[in-house]
Amino acid sequence: MTNCVFTICAKNYIGLAKILEESLKQHNPECNFLIFVADEFDNNEDIKKLPSNVIIARTVLNINKAKWDDFSFKYNLTEFCTAIKPYCFLYLFDNKQYDTFIYLDPDIYFFNSLAPVYDALSIHSIVLTPHILNIDARDNGENTLDAILSAGVFNLGFLALKNDMCSKKMILWWCHQLDDKCFIDNFDGYFTDQKWMNFLPIFFNDNALHIIRHKGLNVAPWNYYEREIIIQDNCTFGVRYRGDTSSSIDDLIFVHYSGYDYNAFKEGIVIQNNILQLPDYNDIKQITGVYISSIKEQKDIFDTYIYLRYTYNFFENGVPIDKFHRRIYRGLTAKDKDFPNPFSAKGGDSYFCRLKKSRLIFLDKNRVHVDKISHNNIENMGKKVKLFNCIFKMIFKMIGYRNYQLFLRFFPRFSRFESQIFLVDKKYNLDSLFYWK
Secondary structure, three states: OOEEEEEEEOHHHHHHHHHHHHHHHHHOOOOEEEEEEOOOOOOHHHHHOOOOOEEEHHHHOOOOHHHHHHHHHHOOHHHHHHHOHHHHHHHHHHHOOOOEEEEEOOOEEEOOOOHHHHHHHOOOOEEEOEOOOOOOOOOOOOOHHHHHHHHOOEOOOEEEEEOOHHHHHHHHHHHHHHOOOOOEEOOOOEEOEHHHHHHHHHHOOOOOEEEOOOOOOOEOHHHOOOEEEEEOOOOOEEEEEOOOOOOOOEEOOEEEOOOEOHHHHHOOOOOEOOOOOOOOOOOHHHHHHHHHHHHHHOHHHHHHHHOOOOHHHEOOOOOEOOHHHHHHHHHHHHOOOOOOOOOOOOOOOOHHHHHHHOOOOOOOOOOOOHHHOOOOOOOOHHHHHHHHHHHHHHHHHHHHHHHHHHHHHHHHHHOOHHHHHHHOOHHHOOOOOOOOO
């Protein structure tokens, strides 16, 4: 059996992907490992210096230029890398002679063999890992279940497929869904590529689909609360249910270090950006320590790439692209407005010039990028809430109780970035609301 493992990343995470590769090969030497880079390089010399197993995704995937430009512009980095994931699977299905394919996020590190996954693939076509495994009525304070309701039952930092028609059928369906439904968008209920996997237990029977319930697979911040790391007699790491000494122990296979600041890891500092109230579990310090040591040991290759900027975060003239720009573009193209190259800043009718003319380009290098601001870090949040409450109280007094209720029901759809296209073109003043066709 020939096995392929691959990851997808922007060029700044190539070093992280190489750290993943080294840990994978240490425990799974028979696997071929590939790195698909969803990014551009400035010149051919940079490409020539890349590791031999790096593939420039744009040059090999079956995505034409118009679709590539559309994807890379309307989707942010995370959304884009996940939107092309099924296309990477298709490329491997169609062009490489492998029996199995495993996708892994680049921020994963291996502690043991993938044997349980390959055992499952010998019987089943599709293998998924759920975010959590154990029912727990306690309020652990981490809002894990709330987050999973938004993100989906399964974590797509891992996906294992057998090379058969059942898997290919799923991938083709998945490709179609991600053409315009790979956003992180609470309004539509999307969460990149992974929430679509919620449908698989309906579409495929137990012979085709296997939900693997191995506690040592995909250990990650969202399930630290249920999984405890222990040292086994052979000095390897094991995993059992936290607080349950009678539960069975599985070998730790891989950890998904999602949401950490990897530059801080290099300095020996642990910063978790996604789960801000994550408890400081003593047992988890053992596995974060291993990853920190690995990044420090491979500092040279990590530093070679980590500071490279993501090409598709900028217009061709170097001006940053905001999420607002991406979503208004999506709203305009949904109304059949055509921008052959949305990244172009040339020509009076280019998307950039339309934005600039509408005063939607804001340049201030000294201010934090607007997309990095959230309710967790915004300054003077209380004063801003008070201001908005005053504005909404004025609206209430102007339109009355009944109409105010209607206004609030209408407001979420109006406040979508895609619905702000009237700011760019006044012809949409009467027809700006975004509805996916």
